[in-house]
Amino acid sequence: FSGEEFAWADSAYAVNSHTIPVHKKPASLQPENIAFDRAVANLRVRSEHCMGALKGRFQCFRGLRVNINSKRQHIAACRWITVGIILHNLVVEVEGVRRGAHFAPIHTRQEEEEDRGPPDEPLLAEDVGDGDAKRRKLVEELLAFQQL
Numbered sequence: 001f002s003g004e005e006f007a008w009a010d011s012a013y014a015v016n017s018h019t020i021p022v023h024k025k026p027a028s029l030q031p032e033n034i035a036f037d038r039a040v041a042n043l044r045v046r047s048e049h050c051m052g053a054l055k056g057r058f059q060c061f062r063g064l065r066v067n068i069n070s071k072r073q074h075i076a077a078c079r080w081i082t083v084g085i086i087l088h089n090l091v092v093e094v095e096g097v098r099r100g101a102h103f104a105p106i107h108t109r110q111e112e113e114e115d116r117g118p119p120d121e122p123l124l125a126e127d128v129g130d131g132d133a134k135r136r137k138l139v140e141e142l143l144a145f146q147q148l
Helices: 031-057 071-095 097-101 109-116 126-146
Strands: 007-009 019-021
Touching: 007 031, 019 126, 031 071, 031 126
Parallel strands: 007 019
Antiparallel strands: none
């Protein structure tokens, strides 16, 4: 990640400068946080469906089993994934959206958990404060947008 980039996450993840999860109780019961968490959940569902469609169509994406120990290997893995996304989008364009949607339910939640492998090491605690401020700002921006 660079600059203000971050990833949306569910409540199992810790908030930090790179990961913005939905709120845990009791914060998840506050009205402004309910609206925010619902918006994040909708984004995550779309993202999960997209990943399911890619993994259903291209078996090579089920647990991309490559070693990434250098910048060169990281770039190669990113290119591999990019090519799969481009091919998927071409096939959807030719065959239609319905055909692409067919692959989304093929990749189950259990298979997704297996694909993830062992969890990443947690980020340092100093990143957490920055993430809380970023999440508060995002909640405020969502509420301001909804009032327009």
